[in-house]
Amino acid sequence: MLGLPLNTDAAHIRKKFLKLAKILHPDVFGRTDEEKDTATKYFSKMVSPAYQVLNSDRDRGEYLATLRIFAQTQKQKGTALTLSTEIAQKLYRLPHEITYTQFVEQVAPKQYETLESILEYTATLSELNLVYLMTQSSLSFTTGSSAAAPAFSQSPSQSPSQTVAQNGNGQPSVAPKPAQSPALRNLNMAELFIGKKQWTDALKELIAAEKLDPNNAKVYALKGLVQMNQNAAAIAKVSFQKALKLDPKEPTALKYINQVSAAQAQTPAKAPEKKGGLFGWGKK
Template identity: 75%
Template sequence: MTFKITEGIAKYGISDYYAVLGLPLTTEPAQIRKKFLKLAKILHPDVFGKTAAEKEIATKYFSKMVSPAYQVLNSDRDRGEYLATLRIFAQGWKQKQDLEPVVLQTDIAQRLYRIPHEITYKKYVEEVAPKQYESFDTILEYSNTLSELNLVYVLTQNNLAFSAGSSSPAAASNPLPATNASNNTTAPAPQPMQSPALRNLNMAELFIGKKQWSDALKELLAAEKLDPNNAKVFALKGVVQMNQNATAIAKSSFQKALKLDPKEPTALKYINQVNAASKPPEKPPEKKGGLFGWGKK
């Protein structure tokens, strides 16, 4: 069984990360994370009722499709470079569209191609996306459909409007992908390293957001076994322990996080708070005998 999109944008050798997550190319960065956490929960192997085979399939979909897509789109720089690659691809195709007509497999993509419009594009994506992860049998089918819709949007819009944020490909500060001078082809962007504990980390953050401290700690303990040198694991453990009133243990977790990564933002944010809370209360000054503090020596 293959765990990859083969139609739409993917047909031209470019991974369609937005189609994997069931999002239009115009999605705001904040919504990308929200959708990822939703999919992480849907594909979690501990979801009640899944058979062993289903758990294995869910894990593969997450590790081979969803997680890599999120790794790119969650990074301002990587997302900006990816969207710039789509822009370059669209420009190149428009120069040779007479020689290379678009072939679309789905009726909905063909309809969009006949009458392309950004509002219609978003409407069609919103129709298809909710069906995408309803069952394992539909994931690739609807992912391919979404990629065809994305392809039509990329090729038919004169002024491409991608997701807003600092990584917009229109921003001058964003570098374009490197090109090979010999054949002028776009070099693939290096993929970011992926933690084997990424699923657990994101589920822990989901539980922390809901103040479900015990569930969050369970995920973080599992994450620590998978990635024992990940500073973020210990930083989030510190957050959970701090909210469970285990100040001394939280302090130790934050210290461990900062030992692994002195710039770990969560640990830096809370370490002073637990330091202050763990200090013993100051003793009140001893009262001296006698009137007005004058006492006998």
């Protein structure tokens, strides 16, 4: 509804919302009373509710987690994609984050050119989103402000032909994927908080995730990242070591474990405090 890619950050979401509020304002010059009423309804029933969800960190995180679960479920079912727009079909042939963003930016300016064009181009954007969700092998939503928590990505070793197959009718269908983690929602929320540098909230989500999925290497890698940013190098190192024990190729743990090891080595040992008397009273 806002004409933005799924991985847009909060600042751009607000900026676009304010722009649409002006476009759909009932006092826009030259509109008939009927057109003003239609514009008001689009704003109050579609644009404003969408913004209310996306403007809340928690609601946006839950919304993106729902999309991720939807995509993974459809992949497991081998659901075929039936695409009606040429640009969505083109994205399907060349599925990549950069291509997806470019295509959304091509369509979005046309979405609110006229009141009659809103539904048509919203549907086109929905198809682009669907193709993107279904052709990416890893969906980690962020606010776009942290390199530590990557946005959606397609695995470099996996081509689109490996991700999406053809069904018996010649329609594209998605190959089944392994079962999703029971801690998926908590991981998504943690990544969202990490992107906002809200370390305490991220750690709470990761502690909950660990209880739900104690053998998930990503949980411990993200815990290590959070603990590192909380200046707890020793604890962070332990978390990274747990992550690498479960998955020796876990990228976040591999990236930061040497950094926390170096920081820990540079921390001088605290000299014991000299005390005298009962409970330290009567120091000499």
